[in-house]
Amino acid sequence: MKYVIGIDIGTSAVKSVLVSVEGKVVCEHAESYPLHRPNPGWSEQNPEDWADRTIESLRRLMEKSKADPADVEGISFSGQMHGLVLVDAAGTALRPAILWNDTRTTPQCCKIEQMLGSKLLDIARNQALEGFTLPKILWVQEHEPDILSQASLFLLPKDYVRYRLTGDFAMDYSDAAGTLLLDVAGKEWSADIAQAFDLPLSLCPKLVESSGQTGTLLPAVAEAAGLLPSTKVFAGGADNACGAIGAGILSEGQTMCSIGTSGVVLSYESRKDVNPQGKMHFFNHGEENAFYVMGVTLAAGHSLSWFKDTFAKESTFESLLEGIEEVPAGSGGLLFTPYISGERTPHPDADIRGSFIGMDSGHTSKHFARAVLEGITFSLRESIDIIRESGKNITEVTAIGGGAQNETWLQMQADIFNANIVKLESEQGPAMGAAILAAYGCGWFPSLEACAKQFIRPFQTYAPDPDRVKQYDGLFSIYQDVYGQTRELNQRLAAYRK
Missing domain, CATH: 3.30.420.40 (ATPase, nucleotide binding domain)
Structure with missing residues (x-):
């Protein structure tokens, strides 16, 4: 039996699901982690908590399911959007992650709107809101400049976890679209937006498709998770994009x-x-x-x-x-x-x-x-x-x-x-969407839509x-x-x- 694993990095917990080639959820396991609110309106998490709990979730998933690690062909991710993780050249997180529901950045949002005007909607297609990533970067730029000066890259939550599992830095388009730094239609980082705030484009990771392979498991991670180093790892997507695929x-x-x-x-x-x-x-x-x-x-x-x-x-x-x-x-x-x-x-x-x-x-x-x-x-x-x-x-x-x-x-x-x-x-939501991305990435189906037809089945309809x-x-x-x-x-x- 062949399997894929979908991993959803949520705000309160990480959830892993083991899905068979027929689309059946064979096993699932969740591990929680804390949310920190050091000041009113702030919302932060330790990126290491995500990584540690993800590896533990995979280990428990494999133990509970008793699946043969050789039968697990691929892993992919869904993740909470917008959260800012700044890492140095060695990949070490420089501060706690600032999450999507953190509201400290109202002044930075006003600055973005004033500096860019209509250009923001033309390029990023979204307003500057406190939840997005660019305002968080600008907050660090203003309040913690020493931290930003040490930063080699910014990542989003699932991208940091995937880096910890594979050693590869990347971000998919669906998650990058929630940063306010992406030219959404052009599918590239916007030099105009970055330059407006004196941010080097080198701060932005490489862009990949959600179904693109971004490496395999690091040997030590594979051993800790009960999987093989040859297990393919795919980029994954934002939780809402994966929720859409999973539905x-x-x-x-x-x-x-x-x-x-x-x-x-x-x-x-x-x-x-x-x-x-x-x-x-x-x-x-x-x-x-x-x-x-x-x-x-x-x-x-x-x-x-x-x-x-x-x-x-x-x-x-x-x-x-x-x-x-x-x-x-x-x-x-x-x-x-x-x-x-x-x-x-x-x-x-x-x-x-x-x-x-x-x-x-x-x-x-x-x-x-x-x-x-x-x-x-x-x-x-x-x-x-x-x-x-x-x-x-x-x-x-x-x-x-x-x-x-x-x-x-x-x-x-x-x-x-x-x-x-x-x-x-x-209904497994974003975790199922991540599993579908892994199944498609592994070549099980000719399209995401074909995979979804196999994996997703309506149960009941409620008429108005x-x-x-x-x-x-x-x-x-x-x-x-x-x-x-x-x-x-x-x-x-x-x-x-x-």
Whole structure:
């Protein structure tokens, strides 16, 4: 039996999946690592934690599965986007990684917008937001110049892990697109952007396709992981690009909704001349010469986790959501906006905060729980609508992540999006996308799409209910008014946040 391994370097844990040539997930294993917040708004991790836990995850995966190491032909990666890892000439990380959800870089984002103007959207196709990599480099340039002077390269999280496993430095196009340093359509590092901030292009690693081979395992790593040094290692991609591959989003018009800590609506795009003018993200796909447009809700699953931890800490998610199907659509006039960490799409606003609107004494915990789910889904619909306004006809959406685990929430997505929602038979998200990249890289299939057809199978479809669609349309228009009505209030409240 032949196998490949997909590795997803997440924000809280690394997950490895062993997948057979038939597309069956034979075994999986996850290893967690800490997140550090040394100052308000900061979010950092130790890159060595990613590497050590990845090797441990591979070792445990091989032990649990009892697979013959000689049968594992390839490994590939998915990784959390944007995180800055600076390494010296010896490949040693010079400081903790600054992560995607770190918000310290607002002044640097303003500087980028002022220096580049419309050129930023023309080249990088994205606005300067705190999550992206270039603002983090500029923060280090301003606050830790000695560190930047020692840096030989900048890497992203999965690229550092892959370097530690292979000794090879590289970055794929889908992850590079989230740095603000890539000419997205031209598929090359932008000398114009780098020069504007006195950054040498030599700081940027070589660029490769997501399915490109970037070496084999170092002998010591192979021994520690229970694999062979001859195991092929492929570049991999950004977590959202790999999530798209793992959901089969590989042709025009296909769309997915992924709800994890953040929430993502992503739609395949074959045209490289698309410029959403900052309303949506526009990135390179993990498939060669393809792209995708994407909207992000910063606190999607995080809003539900926050609600549980704050108001029902002893409950499981299952018990928290038990009975919400009995609460009518609209939660009895209770609306929630999931802005508890700021927002990304369509409001790139680090200061906005969440709200419950319409509370009365008749509302129970089930009304609040349902309102949280509805608010998250309303936020994601804003991205769906922007994609539709660009001319795409979205009639079907593939659901992955936490939002695909609850039937009531799946039906809610169908009703709020007014589209069929498809749940997959075995949903492994970005880790499966990484496995598909490895399988294609190993030559098992003639294309990523052919591989996806073998590996991914629909399980159930949820159709929109016309009456609830109409009801949610009315509620959605009220939801859209909340941002404008509360923006100034939140700006005034910002001074009181400690």
